[in-house]
Amino acid sequence: MGVGRRMQKQGPPEALSEAHFAKLKRKQGLPVDDTPAVEEPYKRRRTSKKTDKGTKGQRGETSKKDAASKAAGKQANGAKKAPGASATVQKAGTKSKKARVPEGDSDEEMGDEFDVSNLDDVTGSDLDDQKLGSDFLGSDDSVYDSDQETAKKAEFVFSDDEDDEDDREERLTAANIEGLSKRLDEKLAKEAEENEAELRDGAIQINIDGDKPNVLGDDDDELSAKTQSLLAPDLQMLRTRITETIRVLEDFSNLAEEGRSRPEYTGQLLKDVCAYYGYNEFLAEKLMNLFTPREAFAFFEANESARPVVIRTNTLRTHRRDLAQALINRGVTLEPVGKWSKVGLQVFESSVPLGATPEYLAGHYILQAASSFLPVMALCPQENERVLDMAAAPGGKTTHMAALMKNTGVIFANDPSKARAKGLIGNIHRLGARNTIVCNHDAREFPRVMGGFDRVLLDAPCTGTGVIAKDPSIKTNRDEKDFQTLPHTQKQLLLAAIDSVNHASKTGGYLVYSTCSVAIEENEQVVAYALSRRPNVKLVETGLPFGKEGFTSFMGKSFHPSLKLTRRYYPHLYNVDGFFVAKFQKLAPTPGNAVLANGVKDNSAAASIAAAKAATTEVVDKTPIAEDEEEEDDDFGGFDDGADADYMDRAKRNAMRRRGLDPKALKKGQEKTAAKEAETPNEVVAEEKVKVDSPKKAESGKKAESGKKVKKVEGGVTEKKTEETAKDKTQGKVKGPKDKAQDKPKDKVKKSKK
């Protein structure tokens, strides 16, 4: 793996402090620069306060550490005088100084402090720790002094000597990976600086005629001609022009050429971005509109490099420190993904395929992008809850929820794609999620399928504008139609998700909506739509430790102010996939007419509000509704009609109530039906039953029937059967269930016997 954005830490950037690192080194007898660390005053106060007021044990520990660090300090000073420095401790805010580290000692000596055993035992929820306490090398009390609680990791820079570096990389262990990571970050920063300098040089060339960059040029200049004629343009020149245009747009009054308008520059920038990065103009413009020109540039740049490989520890099977140790032993270089997660490990380098290690096969981890942790952390499912994952395949988030719920309660993991559901089932098995039921519906059918969930996750299908680094084809294959059809589906799904939540849940009543897109149409606009259609929900804090606030206004459109509670994630800001997370709380039942509003009836906001006021009971049917359709031979199994009879009856009664019908009519209908059954052929009875159930089902029943008939005639064999039936009818014979079973193909008979 090369140096790049992949190597940067994910999540919010961390502040650096020398104090903590120097102390560790002193304690280990390693050389440290004796220039006193620049500490923030409040940190020193906290230290002394804690030392004074600490318990006896703590005091003892602190004084031991002090003594050790004094001794180490002396040793370090001695060592520093020796020539051939191979390690450097860089001061925060001061010039770095080289200090000698005894060759080959560093790993062992630092080992105690930086051992994976310092990784905390994680069996519980991310969310318990959501306010983000200790993690890995950060603030484990067993590792750090009280003042280190706030002290952040210091820079640890290795020697510039190429060979030393290589040796050290080969000997990488948990002990020095943080140092390596920092070193790589530094290299990256240096590279970025060099790039900037290069660009400045380019700018000087382009700007040779005067102060104002001549970026708009003439149509006959070489670069424009090449861009227009689709000849490969000079990328370096293009890049230079992009940065120059950005500079002009940032200081328009001073840098714009006379007589040129802002739209001319933005138009030029758009064209150059398309030519340089390979986007279609529609998408590039959509993305550029989200940011200032400079930030847009950073976003497009970030999409050119892959995000770090991240694995999520499956706490149903192992602890993070054990997993880290096992993988390190296999030659994997990794470190915790950041303080915000207790289960993520960022992989820097691996000599083994991560999708085929024994640990992987045993379900100890799953390869999962860091930003995919966020919706689950926001939803925060609790033990023993009933949770719905509406769009679950391939199950990264489902299995994360199962782990947070410690395999208690129940998760319904739904996905309408059978092919993808297979992957979902595979992951559920591999990771040992035993509280999960897989189902296979278009989630817009919820809550008719079932409702009353404590929490619902809707990780919606989207255009994927947040994951362009993963799939660059998105740059060219997303068009206007996608940004109309997908948001439409997302809105329908979100209403269905809201209606599936039990507002009266004792522990929950929450819903999280997420996408891996950064487009407003798929995020804020969808959320705003849901708020207008469902006055019985509100947005709440996601509880996530980082993320940019959602837009409350965009290009002249205003959204509800609470939209700022939603969170946006960008690759250029946090080195994670682009993502959006919104958390809702359901406060009251969904208004009666609003359920119908899901694509059918009056769905104006006013009507919903009126209905919400009038509504007293939840109209959502909380029990599963049996399908009347012919049992499909698939991987999901069918209903056991006998065992589910009660449920089915109850569901029918609820369905009738929902439609304002008297459920008693069902009983009467059933009695009538039974009487009729004695004198009517089965096919007719079935049709009438469907009619009682639901007019819609009756219709589909009819369709299915007519379809079947066509099929039957086509089959030829059943033509005979139809004749037989007619014969039976004329002879007044009624086929019993036994006869019917005999008519069925063998495998179907087996199934119904089951």
Ligand SMILES: C[S@@+](CC[C@H](N)C(=O)[O-])C[C@H]1O[C@@H](n2cnc3c(N)ncnc32)[C@H](O)[C@@H]1O
């Ligand atoms: C972003 S992916 C979900 C990823 C999944 N949550 C995870 O973490 O592994 C979106 C999923 O939505 C599913 N999907 C598409 N249309 C849907 C619909 N109408 N109802 C439910 N799911 C749908 C797709 O099959 C796809 O698996």
